Amino acid sequence: MFNLATLAVVGYVAERALGPARWVVLYAAGAAAGEVTGYLLNDPGAGNSIAVCGLAGGGALALSALERSVGARYAVMVGFSAFAGSTLGAIVMVAGCAAAVLLVVHRDRVPASALAAAPLVVGLALAAVPDLHGPALLGGLIAGWVTNGMFPSTPRSAPLA
Template identity: 50%
Template sequence: MKRPPVVTVTVFALTAIPSLLQFVLPALEIALRRDPARVTDGEWWRIGTSLVVQGGGLVGTAFNLGSLLVLGALAERALGPARWAACYLGGAAAGQAAGMLLDLVDAGNSIGVCGLAGGLTVAFVLGRADRLAGAAAACYAVFLAGGLFGGTTAVIVATMLLGAAGAQLVVHRDRLPRWAFPAIVLVLGGVLSALSDLHGPALLGGLVVAAALAGTTRPTPSSAR
């Protein structure tokens, strides 16, 4: 009998409540978001609270919470609760560090989910996660690349193209070579980092944490096809 994704559900609840509440109390997002100037002035707690509110509006909130549920459940099954937490926090830490260095005022849990995507990628490479998990991590990285496009028209076109590409990754995962999934995550992590997008360091942070923990006692491997 499979264990329920307790950590995923718990973090989802802790994130969803303030994320939804901010639409009733708009000042909440401003009070909790990452603001490098305020963090430097002593409001260090914003590094943590900015993970439980969202700066991307209703669409961004829905995407971030949905991604947390899907990738979180897959990651918890493949990594176990402890590694799940380590990868989530590792991605969040790398993303927050990048945000501080780039002086970005924003909020969102996507950098934590990036850590889970990185962790899933390592689990897939090691044969501890199946193709669905590997494809989901790659699909998420592809969607993040949509943030590189600016302008309304470009965003619409990019979203359509990236949505189609992501769907192909998942639907046709059995037809793609195994190396394609980790390659997509690694390449896009590097590209996003080079273009000063904090999701790049977050993806790479999850990869590094999962790789560092790879030799420790692990949960029963998933069926890798």
């Protein structure tokens, strides 16, 4: 249920900011990067959370601060979820996820480069662990960077912020 609710929020924000064509590319990039890594590591079947990582990674490169902050927030949440294996880890995860909300609330105070760096840092850290969400975030970042010049920069609908 959490993954579907997250897809509804991150997916909606990404689609509004980037348009439906880029949305599909980013979603597929996250899914492909995560699944290929899963098969290479003998751990396939991650589900839609890796596809949402693609949206978050690409969304962190969006034009609007709201979309960048939502992408960065999801990346940070995924990073903190790696700690959830113990009681102390769960506490760290909840505190980190709550702190990640500040990325959205104070998005105008956070430099755009920091919002784009969050998925990069988390993606590299999770790839080193190895966690399938890391390559999925990196796949979304790469796809977002590549598609920045391929699709119009104006979203299909009015921006959210």
